[in-house]
Amino acid sequence: MPEFANVIVDISHERLDRTFQYRIPERLKDRLQPGSRVRIPFGGGNRMIEGYVTELTDRAEYEPGRMKEIGEIAGGGLAVESELIALAGWIKEHYGSTMIQALKTVMPVKDRVKEKEERWVRLCLNQEELGAARSLCIKKHQTARLRLLEALKENPRLPWAEVAGRLKLTMAALRPMEEAGQIRIEGRQSYRNPAAGTGLETPPVRLNEAQQFIVNQLTGEIGRKDRRPALIFGVTGSGKTEVYMELISRTISAGRQAIVLIPEIALTFQTVQRFCGRFGDRVSFVNSRMSAGERYDQFERARKGELDVMVGPRSALFTPFGRLGLIIIDEEHEHTYKSENMPRYHARETAIARAELCGGLVVLGSATPSVESYYQALAGRFRLFRLKKRASADSVLPQVSVVDLRKELEAGNQSVFSRELRKKMESCLGNGQQMMLFLNRRGYAGFVSCRSCGKPMKCPHCDVSLTAHRNGRLVCHYCGYSVPLPKACPSCGSPYIAGFGLGTQKVEALVGREFPGARVLRMDYDTTAGKGGHQAILEAFGRGEADILIGTQMIVKGHDFPGVTLVGILAADLSLHAGDYRSSEVTFQLLTQAAGRAGRRGIPGEVVIQTYMPEHYAVQAAAAQDYEEFYHREILYRNLLKYPPAGCLMALQISSASEEAAEEAARGLANAISDSCGTEGQVTGPADAPVLKVRDIYRKLVYAKAAKYSTLIAAKDRAEAYMKDFPGASKVQLQFDFS
Numbered sequence: 084m085p086e087f088a089n090v091i092v093d094i095s096h097e098r099l100d101r102t103f104q105y106r107i108p109e110r111l112k113d114r115l116q117p118g119s120r121v122r123i124p125f126g127g128g129n130r131m132i133e134g135y136v137t138e139l140t141d142r143a144e145y146e147p148g149r150m151k152e153i154g155e156i157a158g159g160g161l162a163v164e165s166e167l168i169a170l171a172g173w174i175k176e177h178y179g180s181t182m183i184q185a186l187k188t189v190m191p192v193k194d195r196v197k198e199k200e201e202r203w204v205r206l207c208l209n210q211e212e213l214g215a216a217r218s219l220c221i222k223k224h225q226t227a228r229l230r231l232l233e234a235l236k237e238n239p240r241l242p243w244a245e246v247a248g249r250l251k252l253t254m255a256a257l258r259p260m261e262e263a264g265q266i267r268i269e270g271r272q273s274y275r276n277p278a279a280g281t282g283l284e285t286p287p288v289r290l291n292e293a294q295q296f297i298v299n300q301l302t303g304e305i306g307r308k309d310r311r312p313a314l315i316f317g318v319t320g321s322g323k324t325e326v327y328m329e330l331i332s333r334t335i336s337a338g339r340q341a342i343v344l345i346p347e348i349a350l351t352f353q354t355v356q357r358f359c360g361r362f363g364d365r366v367s368f369v370n371s372r373m374s375a376g377e378r379y380d381q382f383e384r385a386r387k388g389e390l391d392v393m394v395g396p397r398s399a400l401f402t403p404f405g406r407l408g409l410i411i412i413d414e415e416h417e418h419t420y421k422s423e424n425m426p427r428y429h430a431r432e433t434a435i436a437r438a439e440l441c442g443g444l445v446v447l448g449s450a451t452p453s454v455e456s457y458y459q460a461l462a463g464r465f466r467l468f469r470l471k472k473r474a475s476a477d478s479v480l481p482q483v484s485v486v487d488l489r490k491e492l493e494a495g496n497q498s499v500f501s502r503e504l505r506k507k508m509e510s511c512l513g514n515g516q517q518m519m520l521f522l523n524r525r526g527y528a529g530f531v532s533c534r535s536c537g538k539p540m541k542c543p544h545c546d547v548s549l550t551a552h553r554n555g556r557l558v559c560h561y562c563g564y565s566v567p568l569p570k571a572c573p574s575c576g577s578p579y580i581a582g583f584g585l586g587t588q589k590v591e592a593l594v595g596r597e598f599p600g601a602r603v604l605r606m607d608y609d610t611t612a613g614k615g616g617h618q619a620i621l622e623a624f625g626r627g628e629a630d631i632l633i634g635t636q637m638i639v640k641g642h643d644f645p646g647v648t649l650v651g652i653l654a655a656d657l658s659l660h661a662g663d664y665r666s667s668e669v670t671f672q673l674l675t676q677a678a679g680r681a682g683r684r685g686i687p688g689e690v691v692i693q694t695y696m697p698e699h700y701a702v703q704a705a706a707a708q709d710y711e712e713f714y715h716r717e718i719l720y721r722n723l724l725k726y727p728p729a730g731c732l733m734a735l736q737i738s739s740a741s742e743e744a745a746e747e748a749a750r751g752l753a754n755a756i757s758d759s760c761g762t763e764g765q766v767t768g769p770a771d772a773p774v775l776k777v778r779d780i781y782r783k784l785v786y787a788k789a790a791k792y793s794t795l796i797a798a799k800d801r802a803e804a805y806m807k808d809f810p811g812a813s814k815v816q817l818q819f820d821f822s
């Protein structure tokens with residue numbers, strides 16, 4: 084049992100940065116763990132305060148003789164804070180980070196600076212009353228008041244900054260309006276519910292047999308006995324969301340709370356509305372466009388018991404519900420569930436860890452489950468449920484055809500539109516229907532391929548695509564292998580070797596040239612930069628304001644457009660060459676989802692997949708909408724090369740402003756972890772990151788593969804120890820990334 088405990092004394096504010104170390108008295112040894120609430124002497128005199136143990140350690144931070152002892156374990160049972168601190172401890176261990184980083188991840192800290200700015204003016208009148216109030220203002224020549232009422236008519240809740248700034252109203256002018264009950268001035272504290280008023284009362288649908296079966300298996304007697312995570316593998320539109328809502332409803336009836344994770348991009352107004360329609364005021368949501376203060380408020384409401392359901396992206400997983408009973412992860416295969424910042428936790432694994440702490444259930448849902456989850460399901464570690472048919476009878480799966488772009492080139496067609504796609508576009512436009520053109524640029528990182536045979540240049544050691552670097556060489560970012568750009572294709576001898584230069588703007592221009600009458604909307608990172616930008620574009624398209632929506636992967640996620648009958652996938656293979664062992668999986672998911680956008684109501688949809696690699700199993704399986712076939716082929720590859728889930732993979736990212744220091748540390752780390760793994764693991768690198776230098780910081784990568792996660796955790800500990808002794812440690816940063 085460790086000798087010392089780090090204790091945090093104030094978890095709600097910026098003091099999260101600071102822990103205090105105490106000695107653990109003999110009588111409390113074996114009784115403390117991360118999350119334990121304790122009473123400790125603090126400051127001068129005999130003052131005792133409460134704190135939480137964040138970490139148990141054998142390393143004294145200062146002279147142990149001068150260290151105070153923990154007083155006692157505080158009563159009050161398992162506060163949600165204890166649960167979250169324990170979870171932070173798990174994250175730290177499992178993903179490699181400092182405890183402070185982990186704590187900040189699970190306990191969003193209130194941002195005090197923002198608090199003051201956030202005041203709002205809200206309209207409290209209905210249409211009729213507003214009309215009367217405006218007439219009165221006109222009669223009395225109260226122009227400032229009138230100006231405000233006009234603005235509130237457009238937007239019933241205005242930020243204070245705008246009222247005082249652009250509208251030029253003073254507090255003196257507002258007070259009488261507030262007293263008359265026309266408006267309310269709200270502090271951020273009273274900013275109750277971002278979802279208020281969005282719900283259209285919607286009675287629950289009658290679940291079909293397949294849906295009901297899942298609900299029965301996961302609740303009641305059976306559900307209580309079997310607490311394994313559940314994977315609902317259901318085709319798009321099969322009614323997964325209805326199942327989630329029924330499960331939530333039963334969770335609430337049992338006096339517990341639910342968290343629903345939805346990828347940010349799919350967290351649309353419609354989604355929020357659907358949950359509000361069912362759960363009214365007891366549901367709230369968070370998203371990344373909210374200020375830290377707004378998010379904090381919603382978490383506070385959850386902590387105080389004002390809510391039963393929280394909907395949001397990855398970070399909503401840490402909602403401080405005291406009696407959490409259910410965590411749902413929709414679209415569980417989405418890569419955004421993995422954090423890109425330290426600690427690089429995965430929401431799926433972390434949800435399972437939290438559910439274990441609170442005795443809750445985890446339910447994952449997807450039309451294209453991640454290879455990891457399906458693997459766990461087949462191994463019996465997850466319970467597997469299927470929904471094979473779309474829930475509404477008039478909705479049928481689309482007709483998919485695959486076009487070989489090499490043949491188009493042979494036939495003299497140089498356009499980005501194949502002959503088949505062009506014909507279908509013409510008839511779609513002729514019938515007054517809508518289409519989506521999807522340009523697959525996900526993971527695109529400068530791979531190079533042969534225009535004649537379609538083959539990408541690959542690393543002979545890692546079976547991933549090589550990446551073109553500025554110096555004209557092709558580089559593998561897993562192992563560092565590099566070759567000069569070949570003059571002829573190693574497979575077919577053709578000299579047409581090139582990177583891929585098609586962007587959405589270019590597609591838009593080409594559509595304009597080839598289909599002059601068509602109304603086009605484009606959605607990519609440029610057009611969606613503003614707040615709610617992508618929402619506005621989707622809504623315009625949904626209202627039928629354009630015939631064609633052109634976009635990147637943003638357009639394929641969970642949006643339901645009844646008018647869309649054709650989906651064209653312009654370059655299906657781009658994501659196949661992302662230089663990552665997951666690239667086939669990502670491609671299969673994107674293609675399947677893009678295809679699923681066509682023909683969701685009545686009219687059968689058509690999908691054209693254009694590709695240089697029609698024979699690739701990811702393309703074939705997506706065209707056939709056959710997940711099993713894809714999984715079967717993919718897992719062979721993962722097994723062969725021991726990539727996850729067949730093995731475990733840890734990446735070390737070493738960054739420094741000095742390339743020399745980064746290189747030296749990376750070499751040392753590679754040796755250290757190689758030593759630690761022994762014969763249990765395999766270490767590759769150091770190699771340059773796909774983008775070596777970002778903002779003048781050089782980044783090197785070292786990978787370790789092992790059959791057992793524990794081997795990698797031991798290697799991680801060794802790497803941390805190595806860095807402690809590394810002479811240039813202050814110049815070098817080390818981050819871990821597990822997958």
Ligand SMILES: Nc1ncnc2c1ncn2[C@@H]1O[C@H](COP(=O)(O)OP(=O)(O)OP(=O)(O)O)[C@@H](O)[C@H]1O
Pocket residue numbers: 288289290291294317318319320321322323324325326450474475641
């Ligand atoms: N039992 C049911 N009876 C009638 N309609 C249903 C039923 N279940 C679902 N639906 C309807 O079918 C449509 C698709 O359902 P839902 O959104 O729940 O599916 P999903 O699997 O979550 O879809 P996606 O994969 O797009 O997220 C919705 O319009 C929903 O209201």
Ligand SMILES: [Zn+2]
Pocket residue numbers: 533534535536537538572573574575576577
């Ligand atoms: Zn070739």
Ligand SMILES: [Zn+2]
Pocket residue numbers: 542543544545546559560561562563564
């Ligand atoms: Zn390689």
